[in-house]
Amino acid sequence: xxxxVTDANENHAFRxxxxxxxxxxxxxxxxxxxxxxxxxxxxxxxxxxxxGKTLFSLEFIVKGALQFNEPGVFxxxxxxxxxLAANVVxxxxxxxxxxxxKKVKIDYVHVDKSEIEETGEYNLxxxxxxxxxxxxxxxxxxxxxxxxxxxxSGLSNEGILRSELRRLFQWLKExxxxxxxTGERGENTLTRQGLEEYVSDCVILLDHRVxxxxxxRRLRIVKYRGxxxxxxxxxxxxxxxxxxxxxxxxLTLNKKVSSESISSGIDELNNMMSKNGFFRGSSILVSGxxxxxxxxIAGSFIDASCKNKEKCLFFAFEESPAQIIRNMSSIxxxxxxxxxxxxxxxFASRPTLYGLEMHLVAIHKAIKKSKPSVxxxxxxxxxxxxxxxxxxxxxxxxxxxxxQEEQITVMFTALSMNTIVNDQTDEGxxxxxxxxxxxxxxxxxxxxxxxxxxxKSRGMQHSxxxxxxxxxxxxxxxxxxxxxxxxxxxGSAREAQILQEETGEVLHTNALGRKDRELLRRRKVLEAKxxxxxxxxxxxxxxxxxxxxxxxxxxxxxxxxxxxxxxIRKGAGYxxxx
Amino acid sequence: xxxxxxxxxxxxxxxxxxxxxxxxxNNLKRYCEEHLKGIYSIEVIDLLEHPQLAEGDxxxxxxxxxxxxxxxxxxxxxxxxxxxxxxxxxxxRSKIQI
Numbered sequence: 001x002x003x004x005v006t007d008a009n010e011n012h013a014f015r016x017x018x019x020x021x022x023x024x025x026x027x028x029x030x031x032x033x034x035x036x037x038x039x040x041x042x043x044x045x046x047x048x049x050x051x052g053k054t055l056f057s058l059e060f061i062v063k064g065a066l067q068f069n070e071p072g073v074f075x076x077x078x079x080x081x082x083x084l085a086a087n088v089v090x091x092x093x094x095x096x097x098x099x100x101x102k103k104v105k106i107d108y109v110h111v112d113k114s115e116i117e118e119t120g121e122y123n124l125x126x127x128x129x130x131x132x133x134x135x136x137x138x139x140x141x142x143x144x145x146x147x148x149x150x151x152x153s154g155l156s157n158e159g160i161l162r163s164e165l166r167r168l169f170q171w172l173k174e175x176x177x178x179x180x181x182t183g184e185r186g187e188n189t190l191t192r193q194g195l196e197e198y199v200s201d202c203v204i205l206l207d208h209r210v211x212x213x214x215x216x217r218r219l220r221i222v223k224y225r226g227x228x229x230x231x232x233x234x235x236x237x238x239x240x241x242x243x244x245x246x247x248x249x250x251l252t253l254n255k256k257v258s259s260e261s262i263s264s265g266i267d268e269l270n271n272m273m274s275k276n277g278f279f280r281g282s283s284i285l286v287s288g289x290x291x292x293x294x295x296x297i298a299g300s301f302i303d304a305s306c307k308n309k310e311k312c313l314f315f316a317f318e319e320s321p322a323q324i325i326r327n328m329s330s331i332x333x334x335x336x337x338x339x340x341x342x343x344x345x346x347f348a349s350r351p352t353l354y355g356l357e358m359h360l361v362a363i364h365k366a367i368k369k370s371k372p373s374v375x376x377x378x379x380x381x382x383x384x385x386x387x388x389x390x391x392x393x394x395x396x397x398x399x400x401x402x403x404q405e406e407q408i409t410v411m412f413t414a415l416s417m418n419t420i421v422n423d424q425t426d427e428g429x430x431x432x433x434x435x436x437x438x439x440x441x442x443x444x445x446x447x448x449x450x451x452x453x454x455x456k457s458r459g460m461q462h463s464x465x466x467x468x469x470x471x472x473x474x475x476x477x478x479x480x481x482x483x484x485x486x487x488x489x490x491g492s493a494r495e496a497q498i499l500q501e502e503t504g505e506v507l508h509t510n511a512l513g514r515k516d517r518e519l520l521r522r523r524k525v526l527e528a529k530x531x532x533x534x535x536x537x538x539x540x541x542x543x544x545x546x547x548x549x550x551x552x553x554x555x556x557x558x559x560x561x562x563x564x565x566x567x568i569r570k571g572a573g574y575x576x577x578x
Numbered sequence: 579x580x581x582x583x584x585x586x587x588x589x590x591x592x593x594x595x596x597x598x599x600x601x602x603x604n605n606l607k608r609y610c611e612e613h614l615k616g617i618y619s620i621e622v623i624d625l626l627e628h629p630q631l632a633e634g635d636x637x638x639x640x641x642x643x644x645x646x647x648x649x650x651x652x653x654x655x656x657x658x659x660x661x662x663x664x665x666x667x668x669x670x671r672s673k674i675q676i
Binding site: 107109110111115116117118119120121122123124125126127129130132133151154155 | 591593598601602625626629630632633636637638639640641642650651652653654655656657658659660663664666667
């Protein structure tokens with residue numbers, strides 16, 4: 001986004017060379033103004049008391065001196081030089097040092113009505129000469145007049161003042177310095193004294209609003225002659241590094257994409273996706289009801305990423321870092337080790353600490369600062385306490401946009417309290433997230449178990465099955481849901497079913513064995529019977545054989561006897577024949 | 579006059595020899611000759627020649643008359659055409675009235 005804007009601006013500047021811009025150095029502002037304030041022209045910065053006008057303009061001067069080598073004059077009508085210096089020491093600006101180096105000149109203009117008597121005609125040449133001298137003495141390119149309206153309280157001849165101011169702004173343009181003029185906000189006008197009449201090139205309005213007891217600073221470019229600019233109200237933050245403005249809506253949708261994958265930290269979950277993990281730079285939403293283990297999933301994702309030497313940033317909106325570390329150690333995830341090695345950083349804040357926009361700015365800043373490749377927000381739904389659902393939605397859209405631009409893999413956890421919020425999440429974030437893991441309660445048999453499934457995962461095949469999600473003391477596990485004859489079984493019912501089936505198996509084998517043995521016995525009995533019959537048969541056969549042999553023997557013997565008898569008779573007869 | 583023990587140190591800041599600055603200087607000289615004869619000194623500072631001096635006396639408008647001594651420091655801006663106001667501003671008029 002930032003790249004794109006800068007490029008667009010360069011092209012823009014190339015085509016219209018007449019409008020040159022001066023970078024302010026205030027993070028974000030140069031994106032909204034597409035290159036900074038109009039060069040060589042005055043810009044009006046107005047707003048109510050305490051909205052940050054002085055800081056804004058002082059930062060313009062200091063950043064100019066430090067970053068762009070453009071010396072600047074700060075003409076203060078309200079605060080003395082040493083007061084100003086003391087006020088910004090906390091932001092790390094050393095005004096005294098800068099003044100010694102002749103990069104910044106602070107000129108305090110004291111206007112006190114009680115000391116001044118007016119008689120007759122006069123003009124403000126004294127101021128012009130002072131300012132001119134200050135500009136020339138350090139070769140200033142930037143000028144701030146804060147707050148020039150104080151002149152109106154010190155001098156009573158308004159007619160002279162107005163014509164002199166008109167001349168002053170014209171003179172500033174001729175001098176070719178980029179100027180900021182601050183003005184207090186009036187009743188129905190931008191400034192109390194109608195300065196916007198004189199400064200018409202660029203007008204920036206600062207605002208400080210309190211909604212639901214939470215204050216948010218906002219900035220809007222009311223007008224920027226001859227230039228494109230963001231027209232929305234942009235939240236800005238004043239913290240220990242000065243002002244940062246957040247351009248909340250990106251202008252383009254031309255993000256880079258990666259086809260590299262990054263592990264979820266749970267092997268079984270990786271296996272459910274065809275790319276073996278999430279895409280790098282994608283956004284992952286983990287949603288589920290209370291106590292379903294969303295933070296644990298985030299913790300294990302962080303753990304895996306840190307082990308792959310990825311820089312991680314954990315935004316905690318619910319628990320303190322110490323609490324998360326302790327809780328994660330109970331499931332064998334040692335986050336403290338990653339903190340010690342510098343790979344993991346925690347960023348914990350109460351949602352009610354500041355407004356939603358401020359959270360976004362703070363998240364932006366933290367990310368810009370530590371440049372992580374993996375970010376976890378736990379949980380995003382807690383932010384609803386400081387904004388309506390639709391505001392949170394809008395904020396998330398912008399956040400996801402920003403993260404994808406930066407190629408950061410982000411995991412959100414979201415608590416779905418009831419179907420209404422769930423539907424909202426559906427509408428609001430679903431279209432932006434690339435991967436959505438749902439954890440559901442499965443209640444049956446008087447117990448509650450967790451079921452995890454992948455609702456969507458852009459650009460890859462994923463399993464459509466519900467897995468049982470088990471948190472053990474050695475980590476997170478996904479178990480195939482047991483499909484019994486009566487439907488899906490989880491938890492102890494699954495265990496029972498497995499047990500029951502194992503018992504059945506044993507009984508079954510036992511029964512089979514008994515039948516086998518029975519058969520064997522029957523076979524043996526039959527074989528025995530067969531044997532005895534055979535013996536019977538043999539004896540009967542022998543009996544029969546015996547008669548037969550006797551008969552044979554008898555027959556043979558009778559034959560012999562008859563032969564003998566014949567022979568005997570034949571012998572007698574033979575002798576007779578002889 | 580009971581202010582003889584005091585001396586007046588007056589500075590007139592101008593920017594170039596404009597009609598306004600010349601008028602202011604002439605007016606001032608006239609008042610001083612009239613009311614402070616012998617006890618005043620006038621220093622005319624042209625800011626175009628000495629711009630660095632503008633900061634010290636917090637000069638915004640020109641011409642500006644600064645009464646450094648006696649205290650308190652007072653500034654009178656404009657061409658000093660209103661004698662009444664100038665004399666009050668220089669703490670002269672009130673004392674004459676007493």
